Amino acid sequence: MSIKKVLQRLGFLLLVIWAASTITFFIPRLSSRNPIRERFAELARTGGFSPADLEIIIAAYSAKFGIDRPLLEQYASYMGSIARFDLGISLHKYPKTVWELIMEALPWTIGLLLVTTILSFVIGNLLGAVAAWPRSPGWLRAFATPFVLLQGVPPVLLGVLLLFFIGFRLKLLPLGGAYSIGRVPQWDWPSFLDLLKHQILPAVSLIFGSMGAWVLSMRGMGVTIQGEDYVNFAEHKGLSGYTIFKDYYLRNALLPQVTGFALALGTVFTSAIVAEQIFSLPGVGSVLNDAIRANDFMVIYGIVLFITITVASLMVLVELIYPLLDPRIRH
Amino acid sequence: MKPVLQVLNLLVTYYTDAGRAKALDDVSLTLNAGEKLGLVGESGSGKSTMALAMMRMIKPPGRIEGGQVIVDGTELTKLSDEEMLKARLSKIAYIPQGAMNSLNPVLRIGRQMVDAIKAHDDEASRRTIEERCMEALESVDLKRSVFKMYPHELSGGMKQRVCIAIGILLNPKVIIADEPTSALDVVTQRQVMETIDRVQEQLGAAVILIGHDMGLMAQFVDKVAVMYAGRLAEVSIVRDMFTDPKHPYAQALIRSLPSLENKGVFQGIPGLAPSLLRIPSGCAFHPRCPYRMDVCTTVRPELETLSNGRQVACHLYTEGLTDAGANGIQERHQSVYARPAVKDIDNRT
Numbered sequence: 001m002s003i004k005k006v007l008q009r010l011g012f013l014l015l016v017i018w019a020a021s022t023i024t025f026f027i028p029r030l031s032s033r034n035p036i037r038e039r040f041a042e043l044a045r046t047g048g049f050s051p052a053d054l055e056i057i058i059a060a061y062s063a064k065f066g067i068d069r070p071l072l073e074q075y076a077s078y079m080g081s082i083a084r085f086d087l088g089i090s091l092h093k094y095p096k097t098v099w100e101l102i103m104e105a106l107p108w109t110i111g112l113l114l115v116t117t118i119l120s121f122v123i124g125n126l127l128g129a130v131a132a133w134p135r136s137p138g139w140l141r142a143f144a145t146p147f148v149l150l151q152g153v154p155p156v157l158l159g160v161l162l163l164f165f166i167g168f169r170l171k172l173l174p175l176g177g178a179y180s181i182g183r184v185p186q187w188d189w190p191s192f193l194d195l196l197k198h199q200i201l202p203a204v205s206l207i208f209g210s211m212g213a214w215v216l217s218m219r220g221m222g223v224t225i226q227g228e229d230y231v232n233f234a235e236h237k238g239l240s241g242y243t244i245f246k247d248y249y250l251r252n253a254l255l256p257q258v259t260g261f262a263l264a265l266g267t268v269f270t271s272a273i274v275a276e277q278i279f280s281l282p283g284v285g286s287v288l289n290d291a292i293r294a295n296d297f298m299v300i301y302g303i304v305l306f307i308t309i310t311v312a313s314l315m316v317l318v319e320l321i322y323p324l325l326d327p328r329i330r331h
Numbered sequence: 332m333k334p335v336l337q338v339l340n341l342l343v344t345y346y347t348d349a350g351r352a353k354a355l356d357d358v359s360l361t362l363n364a365g366e367k368l369g370l371v372g373e374s375g376s377g378k379s380t381m382a383l384a385m386m387r388m389i390k391p392p393g394r395i396e397g398g399q400v401i402v403d404g405t406e407l408t409k410l411s412d413e414e415m416l417k418a419r420l421s422k423i424a425y426i427p428q429g430a431m432n433s434l435n436p437v438l439r440i441g442r443q444m445v446d447a448i449k450a451h452d453d454e455a456s457r458r459t460i461e462e463r464c465m466e467a468l469e470s471v472d473l474k475r476s477v478f479k480m481y482p483h484e485l486s487g488g489m490k491q492r493v494c495i496a497i498g499i500l501l502n503p504k505v506i507i508a509d510e511p512t513s514a515l516d517v518v519t520q521r522q523v524m525e526t527i528d529r530v531q532e533q534l535g536a537a538v539i540l541i542g543h544d545m546g547l548m549a550q551f552v553d554k555v556a557v558m559y560a561g562r563l564a565e566v567s568i569v570r571d572m573f574t575d576p577k578h579p580y581a582q583a584l585i586r587s588l589p590s591l592e593n594k595g596v597f598q599g600i601p602g603l604a605p606s607l608l609r610i611p612s613g614c615a616f617h618p619r620c621p622y623r624m625d626v627c628t629t630v631r632p633e634l635e636t637l638s639n640g641r642q643v644a645c646h647l648y649t650e651g652l653t654d655a656g657a658n659g660i661q662e663r664h665q666s667v668y669a670r671p672a673v674k675d676i677d678n679r680t
Contacts, residue, residue, distance in 0.1 A: 229432040237447040238419035
């Protein structure tokens with residue numbers, strides 16, 4: 001791909017980020033709600049503020065967060081701070097910055113969600129490919145069938161079922177949390193094993209919840225590709241089954257799956273909200289959930305923007321990698 | 332001359348839900364080095380099954396149920412699966428109709444050629460292998476630069492040449508070209524055929540050309556084999572086949588070709604090719620045959636060699652024919668076709 005195309009894509013990425021941040025900025029401000037007023041009104045209901053003081057406090061905080069200034073001026077300073085990766089300060093967890101909150105939570109989400117998304121992609125596609133390959137042993141081919149059923153079970157339900165049977169009934173694995181209560185996580189083996197133990201159920205439910213789709217779509221793709229003339233001709237050339245499987249069959253069948261993978265990456269954060277809730281894990285999803293409950297709009301905007309940028313960047317990355325996989329796409 | 336390819340009593344059956352389909356029924360064929368055989372017949376007559384069976388590439392629900400394929404002294408039908416992998420391309424090569432889809436779209440041409448050599452010879456150095464590929468490309472009139480290109484960067488004719496180049500990489504003794512010119516325009520068709528012709532002469536390999544295009548056959552092959560319902564109906568040298576076909580089906584096939592003498596007057600072959608699931612008893616062609624005799628409906632004619640060396644599977648030419656039957660045929664023949672095609676009924680002695 002030419003440098004010009006790469007720059008074009010990157011330019012487009014910036015455009016997407018700008019559009020997303022603009023929308024994130026204006027939509028909440030279209031409503032007449034004032035989160036600072038709401039926050040203090042809530043406080044006033046529980047603790048004894050006098051109404052006069054309240055107005056002064058609200059005015060002071062409004063000035064501090066800059067929401068008393070004209071809209072365009074706010075927009076300019078907002079865009080300016082985004083350019084500096086400054087997402088503002090949390091209202092609820094003041095004085096932590098939104099960026100700090102995201103950075104604290106991100107390793108958890110990446111550790112669980114990204115790893116399971118990739119694992120699910122790899123295992124699912126291999127299973128699907130093997131299931132469609134006519135020379136696979138029968139038991140391996142039959143292996144794909146249960147995933148048709150599993151495909152119909154929502155990951156949420158799967159998670160709850162796993163928690164109930166394996167965590168609650170059999171008490172084999174912990175019911176939730178990132179590590180055992182009372183443990184102070186350190187960089188040593190016991191901590192790591194404890195962490196791993198807590199991640200098994202969430203990981204299994206996430207992998208199995210999403211793998212069925214990969215198995216089925218890959219199997220469908222595989223059936224098409226193995227009938228292609230070039231796979232037949234590869235056999236006529238006397239190539240070994242392994243070479244044909246890897247370079248002539250899998251390589252081609254994977255192409256549309258890679259696009260699917262890019263799309264799946266977009267849902268990583270969405271599933272994080274649910275998964276981290278069910279298994280009471282820390283992570284970006286939990287932070288977002290807390291922020292929504294506390295009406296902490298700075299955090300909500302920050303995370304929404306962060307997700308938009310991450311997903312858009314990953315999409316561009318996949319788009320840049322794709323021509324390496326399929327020469328026909330090269331411009 | 333010792334034959335380089337011998338197919339003996341080959342039997343291939345497809346097991347379908349509707350029943351057993353005999354795709355190849357007791358087919359025997361001999362080919363000498365340097366000989367070019369054209370294999371013609373209607374769709375479903377078993378031409379491609381024949382090619383696949385020789386490569387041992389029949390896939391389930393199909394099965395080779397009997398017979399032998401001997402190439403250059405090696406009995407392919409006896410080889411283990413591993414050995415058969417090595418025999419493909421080095422003893423017997425297959426050139427697909429490559430204009431459309433026979434090359435892997437995501438690998439460079441060079442890689443696809445190198446793959447083929449490496450599968451047979453994992454000791455040769457990279458340089459030697461590449462040099463061999465380049466030479467093969469040059470021998471089919473392609474530039475060396477094609478080595479580094481992707482299939483989508485080539486035209487249909489060029490892709491077909493690449494397939495031929497791959498086919499000759501390991502100097503096979505037998506080359507099977509399965510409709511190598513379909514989906515190509517007539518000019519490219521001719522160029523591709525000339526390429527096959529030339530590389531075949533260089534290698535001294537025997538070629539089996541499969542196709543429907545009788546015109547193309549007439550120009551390029553030495554012998555023509557006509558297939559009908561999974562059996563050989565007639566095998567003759569090309570001149571005899573076109574001027575004096577013996578089998579009634581071959582006669583009808585040749586008569587259906589347009590020629591300069593009878594412009595605008597074509598004769599089709601009445602009826603349809605039989606389903607392989609319900610092959611007529613006796614001679615499979617008897618329901619459509621203008622010379623049908625009683626014996627045709629019950630006894631299957633075998634491929635016999637007539638005194639002039641031609642091979643025909645038809646009761647018209649075999650001993651058991653009674654005088655009455657023969658006369659009847661002659662009469663019928665006169666009435667069905669103005670020009671007598673069966674000039675002499677050859678009683679084998």
